[in-house]
Amino acid sequence: MSANGRIITAIDPGSYKVKAVIAEITDEDKPNILGFGTAVSRGIKKGKITDLSKATESIVSAIEEAEEMAKVTPETCIATITGDHIKGINTTSAIIITDQNSDTNDLRNVEKEDLIKLTEYAKAINLPIDWKILHFLPQEYVLDDQGGIKNPLDLSCRRLEAKVHLIAYNYTNATNIKKSIENSGLKLETFVSHSIASAYGSLYRDEMELGTILIDIGGGTTDLSLHYAGGVYQTSVITVAGNNITTDIAYLLQTPLEKAEKIKKEHGLAIPSDSDADKNIDFNLINGNPSSLSKQQLAQYIEPRVEEILLEVKNECRKSNLNFLRTFPVVITGGSANLKRIDELAESIFETSSRIGIPHDFTGYEEELKKPEFSAVIGLLKYYIIASKQPDSFRTTQKRKFKWLDNFLKKFL
Numbered sequence: 001m002s003a004n005g006r007i008i009t010a011i012d013p014g015s016y017k018v019k020a021v022i023a024e025i026t027d028e029d030k031p032n033i034l035g036f037g038t039a040v041s042r043g044i045k046k047g048k049i050t051d052l053s054k055a056t057e058s059i060v061s062a063i064e065e066a067e068e069m070a071k072v073t074p075e076t077c078i079a080t081i082t083g084d085h086i087k088g089i090n091t092t093s094a095i096i097i098t099d100q101n102s103d104t105n106d107l108r109n110v111e112k113e114d115l116i117k118l119t120e121y122a123k124a125i126n127l128p129i130d131w132k133i134l135h136f137l138p139q140e141y142v143l144d145d146q147g148g149i150k151n152p153l154d155l156s157c158r159r160l161e162a163k164v165h166l167i168a169y170n171y172t173n174a175t176n177i178k179k180s181i182e183n184s185g186l187k188l189e190t191f192v193s194h195s196i197a198s199a200y201g202s203l204y205r206d207e208m209e210l211g212t213i214l215i216d217i218g219g220g221t222t223d224l225s226l227h228y229a230g231g232v233y234q235t236s237v238i239t240v241a242g243n244n245i246t247t248d249i250a251y252l253l254q255t256p257l258e259k260a261e262k263i264k265k266e267h268g269l270a271i272p273s274d275s276d277a278d279k280n281i282d283f284n285l286i287n288g289n290p291s292s293l294s295k296q297q298l299a300q301y302i303e304p305r306v307e308e309i310l311l312e313v314k315n316e317c318r319k320s321n322l323n324f325l326r327t328f329p330v331v332i333t334g335g336s337a338n339l340k341r342i343d344e345l346a347e348s349i350f351e352t353s354s355r356i357g358i359p360h361d362f363t364g365y366e367e368e369l370k371k372p373e374f375s376a377v378i379g380l381l382k383y384y385i386i387a388s389k390q391p392d393s394f395r396t397t398q399k400r401k402f403k404w405l406d407n408f409l410k411k412f413l
């Protein structure tokens with residue numbers, strides 16, 4: 001099954017803004033954006049639905065804006081999912097490959113059935129009740145003692161091992177998000193983890209091969225994914241992000257949240273500098289009285305929170321089984337990547353290079369959408385296209401057809 005020519009609606013129900021994008025898939029397997037819409041997020045907090053009718057309203061508003069622009073009325077959609085009800089887990093599974101017809105336990109070729117068994121074993125991890133597996137992401141296969149194998153089919157060995165990253169989700173929370181989306185009248189085809197979507201939106205294929213840490217700092221959550229050799233080695237969701245920076249400013253300055261948000265966007269910096277000591281920002285206190293502070297002081301209020309987020313990301317990355325993390329560059333995306341000098345702070349914390357990630361490899365409304373806050377929604381489309389194209393991760397040397405996409409879609413809800 002191919003996604004080419006199809007119209008896809010992607011929804012990113014963020015804690016700060018809901019984004020909806022309608023795209024057609026070109027013959028070059030790229031999304032061509034026909035329309036997009038955004039809406040201030042209400043009733044969605046850190047990936048959870050706190051008020052179903054308000055969440056539905058926000059989602060409907062973003063979809064309607066996209067529909068008007070695209071001049072199409074889609075029936076189905078795909079959506080990102082984030083929050084502390086999403087967990088990344090590294091696991092391994094192994095099976096013995098022996099020739100049943102041989103007395104000497106001779107080598108035989110790895111067959112598709114072996115891989116199915118291996119996958120089932122890898123998925124049979126001890127999950128809390130009400131949790132299910134959303135993504136099965138193979139990192140590498142190990143044939144006897146030879147690692148780094150991407151496709152073991154038809155190769156010979158005695159023992160086959162799979163190293164895998166699983167992403168699991170809590171079914172109850174996901175059902176409520178699904179409800180808020182489907183109240184709009186669109187049928188949800190599948191969820192994709194926000195961490196994975198952001199990576200597909202803003203990373204280049206070479207970065208995924210050479211090793212990169214992707215950090216999407218949104219409003220309510222920070223989603224990270226660690227990529228190496230084309231595989232995913234860690235994903236996590238941290239429930240501290242840009243909205244916490246705004247709350248810190250509001251609290252420390254005793255100014256309304258709306259004003260704090262404006263001050264952050266206009267004057268905020270992730271690293272204080274002496275040259276900003278005499279640049280004053282005027283604002284009103286909650287009681288209406290005028291006040292002011294220097295740009296340097298504002299940065300001193302912002303830096304500890306961003307540092308906390310980045311250190312937490314670093315901590316999460318250490319949970320992967322990669323031991324040469326220190327050299328991996330960092331890509332920061334999500335709306336909070338707009339905070340000035342955040343890339344410099346990341347460089348000093350991770351002791352590596354960093355860049356700001358924006359979505360790429362799509363056409364239509366490029367000027368409007370090539371911004372960090374759209375990485376997840378564009379990446380959602382790109383991931384879907386790649387997933388629909390891939391006949392099977394267990395592709396044989398003969399051309400056999402597998403119902404890969406059907407299985408892929410059946411896994412969700």
Ligand SMILES: Nc1ncnc2c1ncn2[C@@H]1O[C@H](COP(=O)(O)OP(=O)(O)OP(=O)(O)O)[C@@H](O)[C@H]1O
Nearest residue numbers: 014015016017218219220221242243335336338339
């Ligand atoms: N110029 C800017 N400087 C600093 N922060 C910014 C700037 N522009 C946007 N932000 C912050 O980015 C955050 C929103 O980012 P984004 O749209 O990616 O979040 P979201 O996807 O709605 O939330 P989440 O992914 O956490 O559910 C907000 O906290 C907002 O204040």
Ligand SMILES: [Mg+2]
Nearest residue numbers: 014218334376
């Ligand atoms: Mg987001």
